[in-house]
Structures are given as C-alpha cells and as structure tokens.
Amino acid sequence: MDHQRSRALYDRALSVFPGGVNSPVRAVRPYPVFVDRGDGAHVVDVDGNRFLDYVMGYGPLLLGHSLPEEVQEAIAAQVAEGAMYGAPARPGLELAEFIVEHVDSVEKLRFVNSGTEATTTAVRLARGYTGRDKLVLIDSGYHGALDPALADDGAPGSPGITVGATADTITIPFNDPDAAERVFDRHGESIAAVMVEPLLGNKGCLDPVPGYLQTLRSLTETYNALLVFDEVMTGFRIGGLGCAQSVFDVKPDLTTFAKVIGGGFPVGAVGGSARIMDQLTPTGSVFHASTYAAHPVGMVAGLEMLRYANENDVYERLTTLGDQLRGAIADVLADTRPEYTVVGRDSMFKVVFTDAESAAPAAGCQAGCRHDPQCARYGTCPRDGRDIDAANGERWERLFWQSMKEHGVLLTANQDESQFLSAAHTKADIEKTIEAYKHAL
Ligand SMILES: Cc1ncc(COP(=O)(O)O)c(C=O)c1O
DSSP states (O other), X not given: OOOHXXXXXXXXXXXXXXXXXXXXXXXXXSOOOOEEEEETTEEEETTSOEEEESXXXXXXXXXXXXXOHHHHHHHHHHHHTOSOOSSOOHHHHHHXXXXXXXXXXXXXXXXXXXXXXXXXXXXXXXXXXXXXXEEEEETTOOOOSOGGGSEETTEESSTTSOHHHHTTEEEEOTTOHHHHHHHHHHHGXXXXXXXXXXXXXXXXXXXXXXXXXXXXXXXXXXXXXEEEEEOTTXXXXXXXXXXXXXXXXOOOSEEEEOGGGGTTSSOEEEEEOHHHHTTBTTTSSBOOOOSSTTOHHHHHHHHHHHHHHHHTTHHHHHHHHHHHHHHHHHHHHHHHOTTOEEEOOTTEEEEEOOOTTTSOOOSOOOSSOOOOTTSTTTTTSOOSHHHHHHSOHHIIIIIIHHHHHHTTEEOOSSSSSXXXXXXXXXXXXXXXXXXXHHHHO
16 A cells, blocks of 8 residues: 555644644554545545545544535535524524433533533533532543543643642542442542543443443432533434433433534534533523534534434444444454454444453453453453553554554554444445454454
C-alpha cells in the first residue's frame, strides 16, 4: 500500500499543528492516513487506498459516511435558509422532543456543542443543584477535556490544570461495587455526583458487571447525590433509541449526549428531570450559555438521521451485524489466540489482547463478554481499566493494527477505544474483516 501523499501531508501538518494533529488520538504511528473522502462503510485516503472503516468518526456516524438523500437534502435546505441565527428555531425543538420522547430519564435538556461541553455542564449543574463539591468518576473512564475529569488520584492530570480544579475529584475502579460503597461511607454527604459511562467505551469497551450500575444508583439515592450517565458514546448507539440506560435498566438523574445526536456535526446535550434541568440559567442560577447551542444545521442532521434510523430498522440490523461480527471474531480467537477477549454489544466492538498469564483460555466466548458467572472464563476476563492496561497494547498497536490497515481495515488505533459498525456495513464487509483478523492476529 502506498502512503506517500499522506506522508507528505503529515510532514506539512507538523509545521502548523502541534504533533501534526488537532486531537492527540489522531497522531497514529508512524503517521496518520489523510482521508480524501468517505463512501458508505469506507474511507478513501489521499493515496487512493480504500479502507473498511470502523472508526466512524469515533462514533457519530451511525449510518456511515454517505447520508441518505433525504438527510442530505434536509441539511442542504437548512444551510440555504441560514446556517445559524442565535435565536430559537424549530430544528432544535424537534430534536429535543425526539430525545425526550425516547429517553425515559430525560424530561428537559440543554443543547451544547460537544461531549466535553455536555459533561462540563452536567458537573456544574450537579454541583449547583446539590450544593456539594465532590465528584466521583471511574479512574479509567473518559469524559472529555474538562479540568475536573482530568485527574490522577485527585491530582491534576495535565500541566495547566490547577490543584483546586481536581481537589474534589475522587476516582474509583469500574465494576467494583465495594470501592463505590467505601467512597460513599467516607464522603457520602459531600458527593454531588457519580459520573460514569454505563459501558466503558473509552477503555476496552467493557460491559458493566450485572448489578454494578444498580449499586451506583442505590448509593446515589441513599446519599442524595446525582447519578450522571455519560452517554456521549453510547447514546443512540447502545440500546437503540432508549440508549444504554434502557438496556441496563437504570435511570440516571442526568445524561450527557453528543456524537450520534449530531449526525456528524458538533452537537452535545445534557438532559434529565425538569426539576434538575430548571436550575440552569435563565430559570435557575447555574450558568450555561453558548453562541452556537442548538446550531440549526447540527440539529437537522441529528434529527433526520435519528428519524431515518427509527423508520428503517437500523438498530435491529446493526445489532444483528454486531453479533455476527463479534461471534465470528470469537471463533477466530478460539483457534488462534484463546486468551484474548471479544467485547462490546450492539454496534460497538473490540478485541482485548488479554494477558495470557491471567486469562483462562476459552473454548469459544459469547459474541461480547457479559461477565456471565456461568462462563468458564468468569473472573479472568477484563473488568476494569487496570485489566486493559495489563493487556498487550504494544502488540495491539504496533503489529495488529498496522496489519489490519495493510489488509484494508481501519480500526481505532489503540487498545482502549471502541470500534463502531454503521448501517452502511454489509455481511460481505464482515466476511472481509474476519479474513483480515485471521491474518493480523
Ligand atoms: C464518553 C465520552 N464523554 C465525553 C467525550 C468528549 O466528547 P468530545 O470529544 O465531543 O468533547 C467523549 C469523547 O470521545 C466520550 O467518549
């Protein structure tokens, strides 16, 4: 595969962007491919290489790179009528009504422009509503580039973040109900919120162990703290229109959204009960404002994409395709790398290069680890971020990922982040992907 043009563009990019990129995850080694265009389930790079794409913009592209004609037409019509107004408009109202109709826990919401802005607003709102300061997070979760969430054991996780900004952040391991109980025993009266990805999409794509989210729900209720589900990645991907909270049957107080609800445009939202949401300005006193919030083009794109998904059985098809893909990968692993684990559900998936020492080999896993106590591997499969850190990430990144790319399959470029199917992927694409896995593993 020739990458000369990507290489030359990256060389230029190094002169104008720190590290040659605008977000560090794109600084793939030895250098990223520069995308020329998207085409359904594929991207074509500037050298003319065509890849089956499972990055899908890191999640937003539920329908793939080519939007259905009616969605494209609605976006074009909105652009023709004015890209934005700085005043209320119908598209934002209709997207909000769609979300409120389908997500049980959301009565009111506020649109913002990214996942980070959604989680930032949720944290401020939780603190303002409860009058408390402490924020409990999962130590390997990701909630965006907001200061209080970039904390290592309560200390700033980056230069430029003040000690004060993270002093009230407490982190606990995912899937460890005892750790959550200990934190509430100690700090319960000063905890404003627990914020958690209901499925740990940014660190190995790990399911919650049965009962874990329920424990967080009951602890937050007991101590009058808020439970915030960060569904920036899982929202309208896991559990269809009901989102991940409908699958795991836990109702959070606040939910953050982004990615899919913008249909590929920069959109975010925070939603919850009217009682809590009304604490935001102008009804309440918890400040939030934004020039671009409810940007009409993003609102139209998100709304039309979700309506299309709803009316065309997209979620059912994606779940079937996801199960086929994960099931076929599990079969390949059973033959080649029985210590590895296939994870994910619905349209998200990953293979964790589980450490051979600690993982019991499997005769054949389910199509995505569910932490099933009946499973022969129960207790040895990855459950939290420490297990992902112990996996063979170097092999994943430097050998496996590169080999998949050379076989024409683009995955997210590290062991941590989930990969995404889109409605544009076909059964034939899955078969091609499985062949690539067989070679690359
Ligand atoms: C769960 C979660 N929360 C928050 C964010 C931050 O979103 P953004 O990159 O749009 O700021 C991400 C981004 O990947 C995410 O996956």
